Amino acid sequence: MSEPKKVDRRNFIYAGLGAVALIAIGAVAYVAMNPPVVTQTVTTSTTVPTTSVVTTTVPTTSPTSITIHQFIHANDPARQYEVAMPAAWAKVNPNIRVVPIKMPSGYTEGELLEVNTAKARSPDIDIFNIDVIWGPLFADNLWVEPLDDILPPSEQSKFIPAMIDSMTWNKHIWAVPWMYDQGALWYRKDILDEEGIKVPTVSEPGWTWDEFISICENLKEKYPDLAPYIVDQFKYEEISCIWTEILASNGGAFFDEDGLIRVNDSQGVEALQKWYDMVNKHKIFQPGTLSMQLDPARVMFVDDAKGIFHRNWNYVWGTSLEATSKVKGKIWVGAFPHFPGHQSAHCEGGWNWAISAGSLHKKEAKEYVKWLTSYDVMKAIMLAGGYSQARIDLYNDPDIQKVWEPAGVYYNLAKYTVSRPKHPLYLQISSFIQDRIHGCLSGLSTPKEALDGLADDLAKLTGAGISPLVKK
Numbered sequence: 001m002s003e004p005k006k007v008d009r010r011n012f013i014y015a016g017l018g019a020v021a022l023i024a025i026g027a028v029a030y031v032a033m034n035p036p037v038v039t040q041t042v043t044t045s046t047t048v049p050t051t052s053v054v055t056t057t058v059p060t061t062s063p064t065s066i067t068i069h070q071f072i073h074a075n076d077p078a079r080q081y082e083v084a085m086p087a088a089w090a091k092v093n094p095n096i097r098v099v100p101i102k103m104p105s106g107y108t109e110g111e112l113l114e115v116n117t118a119k120a121r122s123p124d125i126d127i128f129n130i131d132v133i134w135g136p137l138f139a140d141n142l143w144v145e146p147l148d149d150i151l152p153p154s155e156q157s158k159f160i161p162a163m164i165d166s167m168t169w170n171k172h173i174w175a176v177p178w179m180y181d182q183g184a185l186w187y188r189k190d191i192l193d194e195e196g197i198k199v200p201t202v203s204e205p206g207w208t209w210d211e212f213i214s215i216c217e218n219l220k221e222k223y224p225d226l227a228p229y230i231v232d233q234f235k236y237e238e239i240s241c242i243w244t245e246i247l248a249s250n251g252g253a254f255f256d257e258d259g260l261i262r263v264n265d266s267q268g269v270e271a272l273q274k275w276y277d278m279v280n281k282h283k284i285f286q287p288g289t290l291s292m293q294l295d296p297a298r299v300m301f302v303d304d305a306k307g308i309f310h311r312n313w314n315y316v317w318g319t320s321l322e323a324t325s326k327v328k329g330k331i332w333v334g335a336f337p338h339f340p341g342h343q344s345a346h347c348e349g350g351w352n353w354a355i356s357a358g359s360l361h362k363k364e365a366k367e368y369v370k371w372l373t374s375y376d377v378m379k380a381i382m383l384a385g386g387y388s389q390a391r392i393d394l395y396n397d398p399d400i401q402k403v404w405e406p407a408g409v410y411y412n413l414a415k416y417t418v419s420r421p422k423h424p425l426y427l428q429i430s431s432f433i434q435d436r437i438h439g440c441l442s443g444l445s446t447p448k449e450a451l452d453g454l455a456d457d458l459a460k461l462t463g464a465g466i467s468p469l470v471k472k
Helices: 077-092 107-119 135-140 161-166 189-195 209-222 237-248 266-280 294-302 316-320 362-372 375-383 392-396 398-403 407-416 426-441 447-462
Strands: 005-007 038-040 066-072 096-102 127-131 176-182 184-188 227-230 307-312 331-334 346-355
Touching: 066 077, 066 362, 077 096, 077 362, 077 375, 096 362, 107 127, 127 135, 127 362, 161 176, 161 346, 176 362, 176 407, 184 189, 184 407, 189 209, 209 227, 209 266, 209 307, 227 294, 237 266, 237 346, 237 426, 266 426, 266 447, 294 307, 294 316, 316 331, 331 407, 346 362, 375 392, 375 398, 392 398, 392 407, 398 407, 426 447
Parallel strands: 066 096, 066 127, 227 307
Antiparallel strands: 127 346, 176 346, 184 307, 184 331
């Protein structure tokens, strides 16, 4: 058993073996925000995939001896990116050495390191490790190389759709997705089975938000000691993620197809009004929801067993299997509700490999990334205890489903992933979203006032006009 360690959810999503599949703990950490952390003992497999498993599609390379440097996460479960993959690659590519460079454990520090390295177009790094929200920033500044040659549309269709979308900018693909995460509806299966309530695992027909609210209100009466729906709604990045989901579940969007602002159209106002009502009228959330962050909410659901439904990310499953959990074998995951006539929407998270514009070995770096994100290699990484991977068919793979039981559900949910607003200035955009949406939920403005204010914020920041979909 390893020593207790602090871990951050955005950086460390595990796909472990058997009962430890996808173990990870932590909260989202963003600029100007101190991440909540939790100490836990992390157990992962140390099995390294055999070369026969992971070298079936290795390309031929030049005999010239070179070294490729790659940014990887500070915590690398089962040492897949630090040891196993570079070693497996080297056995059939002895002239191309891969040297992993660990990023700082803090999200903000990691971002600053990569941005500063990218700005300098330093030849010291060949492969960047970029978050799903960084794609337009790196692409718009030409800090990375377009990857249309190694990830054509025929290959893009094999990855989580929203992850491809988040890395697409100015009609090019700029990074290859590797680590996959998304928001989903976790719930107490034991309680709902007892009540004869079946949570949808697909969007259609699914539940509408009104049906979900009614279920929560009924459960609140029958289980007064449990919160019907545990959600962290502190003013930070998670607010942007949740709003992306609720807005999209009503067919809304931040921008229209022409890049004009439409977040404050009738669909947006209706969506925010529903969220406001869930907080202030129906009161289906836990006490203190507007001041609670991600991992305290997870602790309330998993370790304290004080809720019935819970919005969170992939890592909940692994934490539910730990010694601190009171819900082991009692939880499952399903699709979020949606508005009538629309579909569920699940905010994507995850990371991507990109080739530095300053690299002196772009061709070889591309070859390594292409190999590293091939189906067989990604499958081997997951089975060996590494991160959850971004190819959608992995979640329909019987071998993966044996080690991570919810994989089949996630195969369906992945079809409903949505991206947060794609823009080089996303962090500023998110700050405006947090201020306006949290202010509305706190009663400082009406939904329409909040979204009209957000539209003004976005217009001033981006220079975009207001969509004709917005009727005054």
